[in-house]
Amino acid sequence: MKPKLNTHEAPAAVERRRWGHRALDTIDDRLGIKAVQYPVPAHANTISYSLGGLTAVALLILTVTGIALAQFYNPDPTAANQSVRDIVDNIYLGRWVRGLHFWAAEAMYVLAILHLLRIYVTGSYKRPREANWLVGVAMFALIIGALFTGTVLKWDQEGFEALAHNLELGRLLGGLGFWFSDSFSEGVPIVVRLYVAHVAIIPGLILALFALHALLVKYHKISPRPDNPTESGEPAEPFTHHLRHIGALGLVLLGGLGVLAVLFPPGIGATPVEGIEVTRPRWMFWWMFTLENWVGLSGILWGAAALFALLVALPFLDHNRRRYWRQRPVAMILGALVLVAIIVLTVLEAVSTPAQHL
Amino acid sequence: MTFIDVRRLLTTTGVLAALALLLTPQVAAADGDEGTDRAYDFVRQAIALIVNTPGDMEGIEDKVGDALEAPDASQVRMPLVERAEQALEGGDLHQVRALLERSLGARVHLGSDEPAPIGQPARPTGMDSGTVAALDPRPGRNGFNGGDWIILALSAAAGLGGVALSLRLRPRRLPHPGPGPVR
Ligand code: HEM
Numbered sequence: 295m296k297p298k299l300n301t302h303e304a305p306a307a308v309e310r311r312r313w314g315h316r317a318l319d320t321i322d323d324r325l326g327i328k329a330v331q332y333p334v335p336a337h338a339n340t341i342s343y344s345l346g347g348l349t350a351v352a353l354l355i356l357t358v359t360g361i362a363l364a365q366f367y368n369p370d371p372t373a374a375n376q377s378v379r380d381i382v383d384n385i386y387l388g389r390w391v392r393g394l395h396f397w398a399a400e401a402m403y404v405l406a407i408l409h410l411l412r413i414y415v416t417g418s419y420k421r422p423r424e425a426n427w428l429v430g431v432a433m434f435a436l437i438i439g440a441l442f443t444g445t446v447l448k449w450d451q452e453g454f455e456a457l458a459h460n461l462e463l464g465r466l467l468g469g470l471g472f473w474f475s476d477s478f479s480e481g482v483p484i485v486v487r488l489y490v491a492h493v494a495i496i497p498g499l500i501l502a503l504f505a506l507h508a509l510l511v512k513y514h515k516i517s518p519r520p521d522n523p524t525e526s527g528e529p530a531e532p533f534t535h536h537l538r539h540i541g542a543l544g545l546v547l548l549g550g551l552g553v554l555a556v557l558f559p560p561g562i563g564a565t566p567v568e569g570i571e572v573t574r575p576r577w578m579f580w581w582m583f584t585l586e587n588w589v590g591l592s593g594i595l596w597g598a599a600a601l602f603a604l605l606v607a608l609p610f611l612d613h614n615r616r617r618y619w620r621q622r623p624v625a626m627i628l629g630a631l632v633l634v635a636i637i638v639l640t641v642l643e644a645v646s647t648p649a650q651h652l
Numbered sequence: 653m654t655f656i657d658v659r660r661l662l663t664t665t666g667v668l669a670a671l672a673l674l675l676t677p678q679v680a681a682a683d684g685d686e687g688t689d690r691a692y693d694f695v696r697q698a699i700a701l702i703v704n705t706p707g708d709m710e711g712i713e714d715k716v717g718d719a720l721e722a723p724d725a726s727q728v729r730m731p732l733v734e735r736a737e738q739a740l741e742g743g744d745l746h747q748v749r750a751l752l753e754r755s756l757g758a759r760v761h762l763g764s765d766e767p768a769p770i771g772q773p774a775r776p777t778g779m780d781s782g783t784v785a786a787l788d789p790r791p792g793r794n795g796f797n798g799g800d801w802i803i804l805a806l807s808a809a810a811g812l813g814g815v816a817l818s819l820r821l822r823p824r825r826l827p828h829p830g831p832g833p834v835r
Contacts, residue, residue, distance in 0.1 A: 375783075484778055519826075545813055552804075558792060569697050610660060
């Protein structure tokens with residue numbers, strides 16, 4: 295593409311622009327970067343269709359702050375809790391970076407759920423996007439895994455009790471729960487293995503799946519708005535504009551998380567001791583703990599298994615080809631019921647006094 | 653209801669039920685263990701309760717009582733635990749905690765800004781917590797200094813900049829003709 299010549303511009307400016315284009319062309323010849331300028335319909339730039347991109351921004355913030363934290367965190371059980379206190383007290387910007395990591399994790403969880411709900415409401419899991427929905431479900435499970443392992447790493451009473459619970463669950467699973475057993479690798483403190491999962495295994499898997507997820511979005515093209523299925527009259531914009539747009543929204547996210555990290559930095563609990571149960575799990579897990587209060591430890595397993603079974607089965611159960619929400623009353627009502635059930639179970643745990651389970 | 657495939661729904665339910673049957677025997681088998689007969693563990697738990705739930709006097713008393721009755725009193729200086737029990741009757745938790753810490757050979761706690769763990773645990777493996785005497789929890793923030801204000805301002809500025817940019821870049825004039833026929 296030739297640069298447009300503006301006759302009023304000074305020759306030096308024109309020369310600069312030519313130089314810029316030539317440089318871009320040179321790089322493009324080698325790396326093919328102009329390929330990312332493929333057209334994307336304008337609705338991709340609305341907030342609801344940017345929630346996946348924002349989830350990715352949260353992942354980016356988590357990666358950067360996580361790398362910084364990893365320089366000062368010590369996964370040795372006798373030192374882990376203390377090393378977190380040291381990050382907060384003695385490391386320059388440590389309290390803020392830790393706060394940012396904490397709040398970005400909350401944000402990623404919430405954003406992934408909102409993204410999932412968008413996909414649900416716009417029926418974007420339907421043919422031909424079933425496989426990408428499943429990739430999304432797998433990433434969602436990994437996000438929960440990252441939240442869980444992150445909670446344990448700080449090695450306070452709360453994190454320790456979460457882990458103790460999880461070991462019990464592992465026992466319930468029998469052979470399947472082998473990884474979550476302290477006898478699987480006896481010489482190594484289990485928190486060290488969870489650390490490896492938190493900083494390498496889980497993020498590695500999320501990144502690999504995200505690459506697949508993004509490729510599939512490009513392959514199928516973003517689903518059209520259900521109220522304009524032929525995209526008639528809708529302008530297209532290069533994908534680079536979409537990235538710019540995600541960047542702007544990402545800045546809002548970063549700023550908001552930065553403020554939260556200053557105003558409400560996370561604390562750290564007492565160093566852990568085995569054999570007592572005095573803390574409450576993180577709020578994301580409350581709905582499962584209400585089930586545990588009702589039917590015992592296996593309630594957690596059943597609750598989680600049921601939710602994920604529903605998520606996995608959804609694209610294969612729902613054969614309605616329509617994607618506009620008003621034309622899908624059954625899906626809307628069932629979806630709302632599941633959501634309300636989870637919210638009610640969460641609230642029930644919030645108003646209950648923590649019970650002893652183990 | 654016509655859009656939900658009933659056969660598939662039944663198959664899914666069937667698979668779930670089969671899984672349930674497979675899991676149930678283990679569910680029943682996996683209840684309750686976690687027992688200890690060591691005074692050492694009961695004293696550590698008593699300290700942890702003082703630190704985490706200081707209002708729970710009953711729980712603390714129970715643990716100290718358990719420690720005194722535990723068959724295995726190794727690694728604990730029991731006379732100090734007895735004194736802790738007396739102090740507990742007087743209601744002085746600070747004193748109780750200090751006595752319990754000393755009974756484990758740990759240093760007496762200083763406060764919530766503890767510089768280092770107190771007590772030397774054995775090398776932890778598996779699910780050992782690695783804690784001898786629990787440290788106090790710490791709140792996320794104590795006070796607000798100049799640096800906090802600067803980061804706060806920078807973060808807020810970044811966020812507002814993002815809002816302005818997003819507003820400028822937001823898509824306008826998207827047509828909404830309606831759902832149209834099913835393709
Ligand atoms: C790590 C978490 C995730 C990231 C970073 C992510 C990222 C993205 C991005 C950037 C898009 C492009 C469109 C958009 O942003 O709305 C997208 C689309 C999509 N995502 Fe995700 N996603 C994640 C989790 C999920 C989950 C949990 C699900 C559902 C269970 C899911 C299902 C889908 C589907 C079906 C599409 C295609 C949507 C369409 O064509 O309209 N994703 N995802």
